[in-house]
Amino acid sequence: MCGIVGYIGSKSAQEVLISGLKQLEYRGYDSAGIVTLNGKKATLLREKGKVAKLEAKINTHKVSDQVGIGHTRWATHGEPSKRNAHPHQVGDIYLVHNGIIENYLELKSMLIKHEYDFKSDTDTEVLAALIDFIYQDKGDLLEAVSGALRMVVGAYGIAVMSDRDDEQIVVARKGSPLIVGVGDDEIYIASDASALIGYTDKVVYLKDGEIGKCIRGQFVLFDLDARPATVKVEKLELDLKSIQKQGFDHFLLKEIHEQPDSLRSTLSGRVDSSKGHAKLGGINMDTAQLKDIKNIIIVGCGTAYFAGMQTKYIIEGLLPDVSIQNEYASELRYRSFSVPENSVALIVSQSGETADTLACLQELKRRGVRCLGVVNAVGSTIAREVDGGVYLHVGAEISVASTKAFTSQVAAMVIFGLMVAQAKGAGAKQLQDYIKELEILPDEIAKVIENQESNIKKLAKKYSRYDHALYIGRDSLYPTALEGALKIKEPDR
Structure with missing residues (x-):
């Protein structure tokens, strides 16, 4: 019952992300966090407990960043704690993830051999490390994410950023819902449509096996083999009254x-x-x-x-x-x-x-x-x-x-x-x-x-x-x- 939000545009990313996380609180969670980027500088904030606690921390760490991702976590791998909260950072990669990576122990063993250290108990950090491992070789975020996902067994809805490039967020899904909202020169990301209400009513529902690149005002879609996929924009049928x-x-x-x-x-x-x-x-x-x-x-x-x-x-x-x-x-x-x-x-x-x-x-x-x-x-x-x-x-x-x-x-x-x-x-x-x-x-x-x-x-x-x-x-x-x-x-x- 975890929740994902993301934003890239001209607004304050911190404000958009915390607003979205509040709309996802009903799903239940034990911790929450966000990360925003400005050039190569990242502001990563995570807290165990309520979104209100995270919001209080954000209020003491205000930044003007216009791109970011956020998450509410309900523990599966690893206890409820700040270190297990999302987003996870490994190297240049920041990741939020819903779902379960079934072969994470096998992947973790391989990555340890390549000198990756792990700070959390989560399968998500393993996926972040795998993406970073490929990213260091390929240098392209979309290619790194698709390469990692071809090695993964399990379910996922993910949003990924790199501090090498604050102009894009990569998203993908398999067995866990993910929605992209299209605004005027801005893109919103959510695992639940309620987080998009009040921002946009134009949405794209990702299908299993699809991976997308979000840049300012533009969303492009591919399959895991990098073949272009059709972007179908639909009207969101929810309204603000229904979630109050x-x-x-x-x-x-x-x-x-x-x-x-x-x-x-x-x-x-x-x-x-x-x-x-x-x-x-x-x-x-x-x-x-x-x-x-x-x-x-x-x-x-x-x-x-x-x-x-x-x-x-x-x-x-x-x-x-x-x-x-x-x-x-x-x-x-x-x-x-x-x-x-x-x-x-x-x-x-x-x-x-x-x-x-x-x-x-x-x-x-x-x-x-x-x-x-x-x-x-x-x-x-x-x-x-x-x-x-x-x-x-x-x-x-x-x-x-x-x-x-x-x-x-x-x-x-x-x-x-x-x-x-x-x-x-x-x-x-x-x-x-x-x-x-x-x-x-x-x-x-x-x-x-x-x-x-x-x-x-x-x-x-x-x-x-x-x-x-x-x-x-x-x-x-x-x-x-x-x-x-x-x-x-x-x-x-």
């Missing part, structure tokens, strides 16, 4: 209250009880293809997995001749499994970037399975790679504990189940009953929030002193209990 608390104490509470409206957005134009009709326009399947479905594989992690489980309980009665599998992506990707004929997969992810879910998507597509995305983030990797799908339209979900995405994921998948049932000749009365229940759901949720919030607050206060809780449910309430328990675990960790 709007008077609520925290984003989790705000997003609970947003559920009636977000669910209405998910349902809008997709169901009509008067006609007993359900339609998801983006799935790209005709009636004959829907009728032929014999097996539905729902794939997700965490909340998305529980949404799939909830959906399975709801639609099994509608589809008696269809087998429905609900699979945890982080388990499925490492299993040997068979895929029945006439299968379709629902790939469920709020962000559209969940690494294990994406890996399952790629494996299922390799096996010839039609994959449909159930995704909230427009332009995300999963949304681009599926054969069709549905956007949830719930707006930005900032809280780590998902709420509005869960309810809308279930609704969207139930609509898909209704479409399959329609194609297989389900009775109009049965379809109408399901659709009516969906249509009244936003108002029912609103009533619960309005009528029960004070009672819920009293219960929360009463039970807040307890260290353990059991969530119990059976049948269709079993996944509800699991998801409810997750809502307690996530904010409390």
